[in-house]
Amino acid sequence: MKPVVRISVWWWLLPVALCSPLLALLFGAADLSPNSLIHCALGDCASPLDSLIFHDIRLPRVLAGFLVGAGLAIAGAALQNVTRNGLADPYLFGVVAGAGLGASVVTILFEPDTARSLGITGLIEALGQWLPEVMILPVAAFFGALLAVSLVQGLAVSQFARSSEQLLLAGVAISLMLGALTHFILYLGEPFAANKVMFWLMGSLTRVESDHLWLLLLVVMASSSLLWLLGPRFDAMLLGDDNARTLGVEAGHMRKLAMVLCAAVTAVIVAHCGGIGFVGLMIPHMVRKLVGVTTRAVVAGCLLVGGSFLVWVDVLARVTVSDQEIPIGIITSAIGSVFFLLMMRQRG
Numbered sequence: 001m002k003p004v005v006r007i008s009v010w011w012w013l014l015p016v017a018l019c020s021p022l023l024a025l026l027f028g029a030a031d032l033s034p035n036s037l038i039h040c041a042l043g044d045c046a047s048p049l050d051s052l053i054f055h056d057i058r059l060p061r062v063l064a065g066f067l068v069g070a071g072l073a074i075a076g077a078a079l080q081n082v083t084r085n086g087l088a089d090p091y092l093f094g095v096v097a098g099a100g101l102g103a104s105v106v107t108i109l110f111e112p113d114t115a116r117s118l119g120i121t122g123l124i125e126a127l128g129q130w131l132p133e134v135m136i137l138p139v140a141a142f143f144g145a146l147l148a149v150s151l152v153q154g155l156a157v158s159q160f161a162r163s164s165e166q167l168l169l170a171g172v173a174i175s176l177m178l179g180a181l182t183h184f185i186l187y188l189g190e191p192f193a194a195n196k197v198m199f200w201l202m203g204s205l206t207r208v209e210s211d212h213l214w215l216l217l218l219v220v221m222a223s224s225s226l227l228w229l230l231g232p233r234f235d236a237m238l239l240g241d242d243n244a245r246t247l248g249v250e251a252g253h254m255r256k257l258a259m260v261l262c263a264a265v266t267a268v269i270v271a272h273c274g275g276i277g278f279v280g281l282m283i284p285h286m287v288r289k290l291v292g293v294t295t296r297a298v299v300a301g302c303l304l305v306g307g308s309f310l311v312w313v314d315v316l317a318r319v320t321v322s323d324q325e326i327p328i329g330i331i332t333s334a335i336g337s338v339f340f341l342l343m344m345r346q347r348g
Contacts, residue, residue, distance in 0.1 A: 024314070036050050075262040135215075
């Protein structure tokens, strides 16, 4: 009976994932009727204003929301798998804070006034010639995320974090430390740039443009494809390092690979959308309840459920307060904190 139930789950997960972005296109500050949406989707918008709203604002935002939710869910699932810690999450383990630190440093330094005052204008111009501008922020966020991952990995093999609970607390401490560094840099930076970065760090899809979607899609699909191909090896990790080695799987290498994938996905998301927490904690647990614990099923489920979840959270962020937008990270943190407390109660 269980396999039949699991198969039937996919029959409603797929329609939900397909319909969620389509329905989300109806919601926003500007009115866009279903008829107008259909015409715009067919390339025949009734007016230039409808075309602007659909092609430049609403469609990129909805697609970005789906990719960001899917990416964070996959990153969380990979982290939980290799650490065998159900509370692992890019946000709680400091990966989001590390990526935010790297992105904030570059954002503040690239402000003309700050660059001139520090005498690094020439360095920034040289960097701009060597690296495409669209890649500077994600690369900086990636190095920040790698810093956080390295600190967590170092604690994982030390005497300071031998249990999963200690490792979680260490990850939270690293997150707070890197977050404090970020706020200190913002405090020293130019006020207008600092205010802009502060809103972005709360998590928002307002800065996402059509050109950013290709990078998000590339990173999310590459990471999920690699996890899918190596699914049996990651499944072996669930049995423990010793049993994994018995099956011919080098646990240390797989753990490092998962950490790098988590850092890459999180960095690209933070670079364009800021800090969106707890998605990587909640969605993998929901998915495992629905489709089982094998890596390939979890990856596919996270793509569908994570994407749909964040699409609707973004709709909630746009329509809850009239003429204003709530940062999406505030909503996910509010939901995730309750979820986290419930999980802690069950573990206790």
